[in-house]
Amino acid sequence: MTGVQRAAVVLLSLGETQAAEVLKHMGAKEVQKLGMAMASVGGVSRATVGLVFDDFVETLAQPSALGAGADEYIRAVLNQALGEERAGSLIDRILAGRNTSGLDTLKWMEPRAISELVRNEHPQIIAIVMAHLDEDQAAEVLKCLSERVRADVLLRIATLDGIPPNALNELNDVMARQFAGSQNLKSSTVGGVRVAANILNFMDTGQDETILENIRQIDExxxxxxxxLMFVFDNLVELDDRAIQTVLREVSTDKLALALRGADQKVRAKITGNMSQRAAEILIEDMEARGPVRLAEVEAAQKEILAEVRKMADNGVIQLSAKSEAFV
Known part of the structure; x- marks a missing residue:
């Protein structure tokens, strides 16, 4: 068994509450991999369970039936761990992903493989395909495309306002034939400015500005x-406390005091609430002691902090949960 399958056996051996508590400490990709493994594992023998989970082998009544009825178990665990809104699409991907075809099949492919598949297609086709992907996956595909194509594709995503169902079904049929499947799409509502902004939120620092500048030259x-609609300084309030604490360790008090001069009160409370009482007092004193400052200086400080936040997110140190929650 792989490590993920072994972890799935352990989680399936726990109660929903305990399993949900474990999943809360994992990233979205880890939760997705574990959920898929939990949905597929089955026929696990007592001996195998004993090797994976020796301490609990005596409490497992029917280990061979671990995979039975797993769908409802997974729904309950993910809903408890992530909340119904966040878990909804993830559950659909996990449980539907075992029998997908057409455009939905792309959600289970590596970004580079998707980019190779659509590289020679018209930018409008690429835009429609990417609008059906989750924003983080679409951003990874966009990174694999040439710089010349990126802005054109994102602009088309932003201006998509639904396409005729027959055209969407035709595109889906083309994809389905490549994966030996077929299905009809009931919804033709894809793309839009918000989707484009969400995709850019997952691009590397610098790449997003280049794409935006190219779009600005076409449609300011x-x-x-x-x-x-992109992630901005005030959206820091959407980060979890652990992420905020990680960011604070990398940002100087001087820069923070300057950036907070132009921040929403909720952001200030979020920042100071994740500092020691003494550190928060020093920060507030520093802000009050400063004389008038130019707006450009405040914005520059905020951009520097956001650049650091984005770099941490790119390196997997923190997760910008606001990207998946604040802009849907």
Missing amino acids: PLSAQIRD
């Missing part, structure tokens, strides 16, 4: 709309 109002 649209570029401004996308930028307005």
Whole structure:
């Protein structure tokens, strides 16, 4: 058994509450991998369970039936761990992913493989395909495309306002034939400015600005709309406490005091609430002691902190949960 399958056996051996508590400490990708393993594992012998979970082998009544009825168990565990709103799409991907076809099959492919599949297609086709992917996966695919194509594709995603069902079904049929499957799509509502902004939120620092600048040269109002919906300084309030504490260890008090001058009160409370009482007092004193500062200086400090946050997210140190929650 693989490590993920072994972990799935352990979680399936726990109660829903305990399993949910474990999943709370994992990232979205880890939860997805474990959920898929939990959905597929079955026929596990007592001997195998004993090797994986020796201390609990006596409490396992029917280890051979671990996979039976796993779907409802997975729904309950993920809903407790992530909440119904966040878990909803993930559950659909996990449970539906075992029998997917057409466009939905792409959600289970590596980004580079998807980029190779669509590389020679018209940018409009690429845009439709990417609009069906989750934003983080779409961003990874976008990174694999040439710089010349990126802005064109994202602009088309931002201006998508639904396509005729017959055209969408035709595209899906093409994809389905490549994966030996077929299905009909009932919804043709894809894309939009918010989807484009969400995808850019997952791009590497610098790449997003390049794409936005290219779009600005074509359609300045649209570029401004996308930028307005992207992750900004005030969205730091959406990060969990652990992520905020990690960020604070990398940001100087001087820079933080300057950046908070132009921040929402909720952001200030979020920051100070994750500092020691003495550190928070020093930060507030520093802010009060400063004289008038230019708005450009405040914005520059905020951008530097956001750049650090984005770098941490790119390196997997923290997760920008706001990307998946605040803009849906």
